[in-house]
Amino acid sequence: MSKWAKRIYASLIFLFLYAPIIVLIVFSFNAGKYSGNWEGFSFRWYQELVDNSSIMKALYYTLTVAFASSIIATIIGTFAAFGIHHMRPVKKTIMLNVNNIPVLNPDIVTGVALMTLFGFVKMKFGVSTMLIAHITFNIPYVILSVLPKLKQLPQDALEAAMDLGATPWYAFRKVIFPEILPGIVTGCLIAFTLSVDDFVISFFTTGNGVTNLSIAIFSMARRGIKPVINALSTIMFGTVLGLLLIVNRRTGDLSELDV
Amino acid sequence: MLRRFSALPYVIWSGLFIIIPLLLVAGYSITSKDLETGAVMFSLENFQKFLDPLYLKVLWRSVKLAGEATIICLLLGYPMAMILAKMPAKTQRIAALLFVLPMWMNFLLRTYAWMYILGKTGIVNKLLMALNLPTVNFLYNEGAVLLGMVYNFLPFMVLPIYTVLTKIDPSVVEAAEDLGANAITVFKRIIVPLSVPGIISGITMVFMPAVSTFVISALLGGGQFMLVGNLVEQQFLLVNNWHFGSAISMILMVLILISMAVLNRYDTSETTGSGVSMI
Amino acid sequence: MKKFASLLLIFVFVASMLAGCAGGGEDQVTLNVYNWGDYIDESILEDFEAETGIRVNYEMFATNEDMYVKIKQGGTKYDIAFPSDYMIEKMQNEDMLHKIDMSKVPNYSLIMDEFKGLDFDPNEEFSVPYMWGTVGILYNKSLVTDPVDSWDILWDEKYKGNILMMDSQRDTLMVALKKLGYSMNTRNVDELEEAKQLLIDQKPLVLAYVGDNAKDMMMSEEAAMAVVWSGEAIQVMTEMDGFEYAYPKEGTNLWFDSIVIPKTSEHVEEAHMFIDFLNREDIAFRNADYIGYSSPNTGAVEQISDELKAMSAAYPDMSKLDNAEVFLDPGSFIEEFNRVWTELKAQ
Numbered sequence: 001m002s003k004w005a006k007r008i009y010a011s012l013i014f015l016f017l018y019a020p021i022i023v024l025i026v027f028s029f030n031a032g033k034y035s036g037n038w039e040g041f042s043f044r045w046y047q048e049l050v051d052n053s054s055i056m057k058a059l060y061y062t063l064t065v066a067f068a069s070s071i072i073a074t075i076i077g078t079f080a081a082f083g084i085h086h087m088r089p090v091k092k093t094i095m096l097n098v099n100n101i102p103v104l105n106p107d108i109v110t111g112v113a114l115m116t117l118f119g120f121v122k123m124k125f126g127v128s129t130m131l132i133a134h135i136t137f138n139i140p141y142v143i144l145s146v147l148p149k150l151k152q153l154p155q156d157a158l159e160a161a162m163d164l165g166a167t168p169w170y171a172f173r174k175v176i177f178p179e180i181l182p183g184i185v186t187g188c189l190i191a192f193t194l195s196v197d198d199f200v201i202s203f204f205t206t207g208n209g210v211t212n213l214s215i216a217i218f219s220m221a222r223r224g225i226k227p228v229i230n231a232l233s234t235i236m237f238g239t240v241l242g243l244l245l246i247v248n249r250r251t252g253d254l255s256e257l258d259v
Numbered sequence: 260m261l262r263r264f265s266a267l268p269y270v271i272w273s274g275l276f277i278i279i280p281l282l283l284v285a286g287y288s289i290t291s292k293d294l295e296t297g298a299v300m301f302s303l304e305n306f307q308k309f310l311d312p313l314y315l316k317v318l319w320r321s322v323k324l325a326g327e328a329t330i331i332c333l334l335l336g337y338p339m340a341m342i343l344a345k346m347p348a349k350t351q352r353i354a355a356l357l358f359v360l361p362m363w364m365n366f367l368l369r370t371y372a373w374m375y376i377l378g379k380t381g382i383v384n385k386l387l388m389a390l391n392l393p394t395v396n397f398l399y400n401e402g403a404v405l406l407g408m409v410y411n412f413l414p415f416m417v418l419p420i421y422t423v424l425t426k427i428d429p430s431v432v433e434a435a436e437d438l439g440a441n442a443i444t445v446f447k448r449i450i451v452p453l454s455v456p457g458i459i460s461g462i463t464m465v466f467m468p469a470v471s472t473f474v475i476s477a478l479l480g481g482g483q484f485m486l487v488g489n490l491v492e493q494q495f496l497l498v499n500n501w502h503f504g505s506a507i508s509m510i511l512m513v514l515i516l517i518s519m520a521v522l523n524r525y526d527t528s529e530t531t532g533s534g535v536s537m538i
Numbered sequence: 539m540k541k542f543a544s545l546l547l548i549f550v551f552v553a554s555m556l557a558g559c560a561g562g563g564e565d566q567v568t569l570n571v572y573n574w575g576d577y578i579d580e581s582i583l584e585d586f587e588a589e590t591g592i593r594v595n596y597e598m599f600a601t602n603e604d605m606y607v608k609i610k611q612g613g614t615k616y617d618i619a620f621p622s623d624y625m626i627e628k629m630q631n632e633d634m635l636h637k638i639d640m641s642k643v644p645n646y647s648l649i650m651d652e653f654k655g656l657d658f659d660p661n662e663e664f665s666v667p668y669m670w671g672t673v674g675i676l677y678n679k680s681l682v683t684d685p686v687d688s689w690d691i692l693w694d695e696k697y698k699g700n701i702l703m704m705d706s707q708r709d710t711l712m713v714a715l716k717k718l719g720y721s722m723n724t725r726n727v728d729e730l731e732e733a734k735q736l737l738i739d740q741k742p743l744v745l746a747y748v749g750d751n752a753k754d755m756m757m758s759e760e761a762a763m764a765v766v767w768s769g770e771a772i773q774v775m776t777e778m779d780g781f782e783y784a785y786p787k788e789g790t791n792l793w794f795d796s797i798v799i800p801k802t803s804e805h806v807e808e809a810h811m812f813i814d815f816l817n818r819e820d821i822a823f824r825n826a827d828y829i830g831y832s833s834p835n836t837g838a839v840e841q842i843s844d845e846l847k848a849m850s851a852a853y854p855d856m857s858k859l860d861n862a863e864v865f866l867d868p869g870s871f872i873e874e875f876n877r878v879w880t881e882l883k884a885q
Contacts, residue, residue: 006342013339016410017361020372023382024364035375037777054580054596068368076268083266095266097516098273101281103464104515106471106491109508112501113280115611126614136276139269144464150421159260161345168261175656180335182422186355203604207614208570209595217365219575219598221750223829224773225368226576233364240360248353255273313877316884371751379745379760396699399746464679481746482705485883496603514672 021237029229035227043127045231051227055216061234062196062213069134070191076135077142077191078184082176084143085150101138103144110137111204118205124205134198135207144186149180184244287505305380305506314490314507321487325469328408329416332465333458335409336416340457341450343417344424355421358414360383370407370478374398377406399481407475412468418459423448423457425466467515487511539557566810568593571607572619581829586815603641604686609634609800616810618805623866624708625871626665627658631867635664636799642810644819645837652856653834656794657864665796666813667834669826671768672862673709673791674851675784676752681762688783689717691763693736698743701757702764705747705798707879709791710737710866713765716788716861723866727874734878741885764808767793771851776830784852789861794834 013030028046034040049055084095102110114136118129152177154160161171199214215227291302308314343354361369363533376382382393397403427450435445451458471486487507494504568628571583574684583594597614599605602625609616611627621629629635640646640662649667659665677686681700684691692701692713704710712722714733724730747759752764753774767775771783799809799814815821826833826842832841833853841855846852868875 004344008541010342013335013413014357015609017413019376019873020363020369020410021361021374023375024368032777033299034757034773034777035371035754037754052580062280066391076272079265080269081266083262083264087266088264093520095270095273096383097519097537098277100463100467100516100519101277101437104471104512105508106473106488109496109505111279112495112607114276115607115613116283117280118439119613122480123613130464132276132393141464143269143344144460145419145422148419148460150425151456152423152426152453179426182425183419186279186418186422187532189359190415193359193414196363197366203599204611207597207608208596211597212403214365214367216575216598219366219600221600222574223576223769224750224753225371229365229368233368236363236421237360239389240363244353244356248349285844313881313884317880371754374751375754375758378755380758447782476703477749478751479742481748483741483744483747483883485880490880490884493876493880495600496607500602500873 013223020083024230025237028227028234030227030230033226034224045227046235048226048228049231049235050195055213055228055232058213058216061127061130061210063135065202066133066192066195066210069131069138070188070197073135073138073191074142074188076182077139077187078146078180079141081143081146081150081180081183085147099140099143101140103140107198107200110205111201114201115204124207126210127206130202130206130210130212133201134195135203137198138194141190141194142184142187145190146180146183149183150176153179284508287501288509289506305503306510308503309507309510312407317485317490318487318511320484321470324404324408324486325466328412329462330504331405331409331414331465332416333462336413336461337420337458338348338418339413340420340424343421351425355418358417362411362414366411366474369410370475373407373410373479377403388404399483401480401484403479403481404476407479408469408472411475414466417466419464420454420457423454427453427470430470430518456527459525462522463519466520470515471511524527551604566593568595568803569617569805569808569812570595570597570614570738571812572597572599572609572616574598574620575600577620577795577829579825582816582821582825583604585821586812590808590811590815592805592811593815594812609802610803614802615802616800617805618704618742619798619800620795623656623658623796624867626796626798626859628680628867629798629800630659630664631869634801634808636801636809636814637663637808638666638799639839642693642807643814643817645814645819648817648819648822648835648837648839650834650836650839653794657731657866658794659796665798666798666817667794668816669769669829669831670792670794670834672793672854672859673704673712673765673767674771675786676756676771676774677763677782677784678756678759678761679780680781681759682829686763687787689713689786689788692765693717693740693743695743697762699745701740701744701760702752702761703740703744703747704752704765705749705877709765710747711875711878712865714790715738716786719788722863723868725868725871728759730874730878734882737882738879738885741882768851772830772832772846772849775849775851776846777804783849785850785854787861789863792862792864794857794864 027035027204028044029041031042031044084092087095114133118125123129158168158171161175162168166174193243199216199218202212203215206215217225219224260304288305289301289303290299291304293297323466341352346354374381377383379394383397387394432445432449435449440448471488473486473492476486476489478483491504491507494500494507546799569592571594573596585597587593602622605621606617606625606629609619619819635721643666646666653670655662660720675686675691684694691697692703692749703713709875711733713721714736715724715729718729718732718736720729722734748764750767753770755761756764756774757778768783770786775781775783797813799806801811816825822833822835822838823841824836839847850858
């Protein structure tokens with residue numbers, strides 16, 4: 001494929017992905033309250049954001065649970081993928097199907113079922129219940145991201161390393177792990193994304209004043225989502241973009257050694 | 260040793276938080292509550308209820324839409340994954356992250372933004388009017404729902420395929436070319452088969468959630484379609500019939516797991532040992 | 539890479555610890571308040587905490603049904619909630635509500651008499667009205683040339699593709715039932731079937747069945763008319779000119795969001811204090827001013843701007859509400875409503 005065809009195609013796809021984001025960012029500067037009505041340029045929503053403690057609290061919980069659940073899910077999921085990969089066919093099929101269940105179930109079913117479970121054991125609803133729920137729906141995506149990379153490896157890579165004298169753990173660390181790392185990173189990324197954006201499951205598994213950004217936004221829908229949210233989203237977007245550029249610049253030199 | 264116990268934490272976790280809730284749902288599905296007395300008893304009436312043509316139509320529509328969305332994601336996503344995999348390492352990482360970044364903005368907000376872009380008086384139509392072209396009704400039809408699904412799930416298709424493509428050994432490709440294969444043959448016979456595990460993961464992560472989604476059809480579809488996701492939500496919340504809602508979920512689950520099993524027959528990478536170099 | 543990973547792990551642990559400790563100050567009484575999103579002036583909560591020393595944990599829900607499931611499930615001991623009319627009746631039927639001792643809520647006297655003893659709480663024992671409104675037709679004056687005074691206009695071919703209906707079972711079925719002259723709380727399957735057929739006939743004319751973004755769509759002229767709650771109409775009309783809100787002559791739905799004390803409450807005394815506080819003249823006014831919907835509190839209404847008082851969408855002439863009905867809990871009949879709705883959607 002010609003270079004230009006590739007460039008155009010990639011640009012179109014990115015444009016498709018970012019079109020709504022651009023709209024969101026533009027409207028964060030809308031002087032008016034409703035997105036049906038552009039009333040001029042204004043910073044008022046950014047100022048309001050600073051005062052709005054309940055949204056800040058929601059943001060705090062969102063990020064905390066997202067970071068914690070995606071990291072824990074990645075750790076459990078990576079080891080699980082490794083284990084599942086080496087299981088005998090019957091056990092493997094069972095585990096893979098069990099793994100699929102949170103992915104295929106409508107959110108409401110997962111949310112309500114977990115809520116019932118937590119209620120049954122009389123757990124106090126809050127960060128811990130929400131965290132458990134998030135980890136539960138994140139792990140399958142980690143496994144689904146890591147498994148293909150494991151399948152790409154030669155069957156006996158681990159044995160070969162151990163024949164040469166490595167302990168199983170050393171072999172895993174130095175041989176398997178670097179190869180499946182892209183899958184792990186992808187899995188972690190997807191997990192984080194799902195966690196940040198989850199509403200239904202979070203709603204039914206939280207309580208006692210713990211909320212998250214999605215719950216705050218969805219519950220605002222009846223009254224109209226205030227552009228304060230747009231302002232927050234824009235700041236989040238800008239921050240992540242900025243961090244990305246910085247990190248990439250700093251580690252850029254090392255990556256040249258790759259391939 | 261490592262192999263045997265690696266998955267143990269997850270086995271325990273899934274037992275607690277996937278199996279037990281699943282048993283709860285299954286339990287609800289095979290019981291029903293007599294509305295007068297409140298007594299709960301075994302009954303398969305929930306499953307029978309679903310066999311009504313009304314509900315089967317809803318199910319079929321959902322599966323069809325999800326299938327179409329998955330195919331579109333695959334067709335659009337595979338080339339994108341290839342492009343990503345061929346980028347210089349530094350750009351690759353940024354590009355992959357940029358791909359996922361939009362999904363960190365709240366889903367409801369992004370969907371509302373699409374409505375603003377595609378509405379009758381939205382950005383695209385305003386552009387068309389400025390160019391003296393006729394306006395198009397983009398929203399409130401199946402096409403809009405499809406667009407919403409593709410928009411939402413495309414990254415889930417691209418990323419697993421991309422991670423697999425990054426490690427396809429170029430020397431295998433070279434060897435094929437030396438033996439006289441042209442680009443198309445190389446693609447068909449070497450690259451695609453080697454990327455099958457990624458494709459399957461991608462399909463899994465798109466098709467399954469797509470079948471049970473409901474917000475997209477409510478907003479972009481203008482509330483005109485009832486999909487299985489809407490139906491389940493309705494049963495659990497509005498009608499408060501957790502029994503019927505659970506039965507629908509069980510049926511959905513079985514159907515999807517069967518189709519996934521069929522799909523996994525195409526994954527022959529186990530037996531070939533993949534033949535890809537490692538270091 | 540390794541350092542980064544370990545730093546991240548440390549962050550995760552620390553954050554989880556902090557999150558766990560978020561519920562500090564165990565001695566302080568804390569009220570768990572459960573409300574719709576953006577449905578209170580949050581500075582009022584701060585003032586309440588300052589005046590009484592009672593902390594407020596504020597959580598939000600998106601629909602009555604979501605709220606019902608969470609309260610019934612019991613994981614959080616909610617002290618105050620703001621359900622709508624039919625949901626209050628349902629919760630009462632399931633014994634989920636605490637009786638409110640009106641003697642502990644002296645400011646209840648400020649509630650308008652017309653709104654005391656409503657159908658869903660005839661003995662004024664379980665709820666105190668918070669906000670109220672109606673359902674009507676919001677229309678764009680420049681796009682709608684005919685007079686709008688009846689539900690019929692929503693079936694007018696002239697406005698094909700310019701009509702927005704609500705993506706809400708009860709509300710849309712209500713429109714059809716009222717148009718046919720039936721009660722919106724009917725338990726008659728034949729009447730329901732007639733209503734269904736009417737709606738199926740209407741479907742080709744409807745642009746979309748919308749949830750909450752009717753406001754945005756009307757303001758960007760996606761449609762000429764929409765069935766909306768009066769609160770939404772008020773929001774649109776205060777933002778932009780050129781709109782009007784009509785009360786169809788066949789009658790409509792009169793809705794209430796009221797304050798209740800769920801039985802799960804462990805601080806019933808303090809809950810009463812909170813309700814009384816919300817109904818204090820100055821507080822009720824601040825709240826009504828912020829939310830912009832119609833307040834049932836006379837003390838608040840007195841201080842409302844003349845502009846808003848004159849808006850018939852907000853404070854109509856009570857005679858307009860003669861044919862209005864309040865939603866009642868349909869009980870098991872909801873299955874019929876549901877079936878009809880599913881059939882409509884599956885067309």
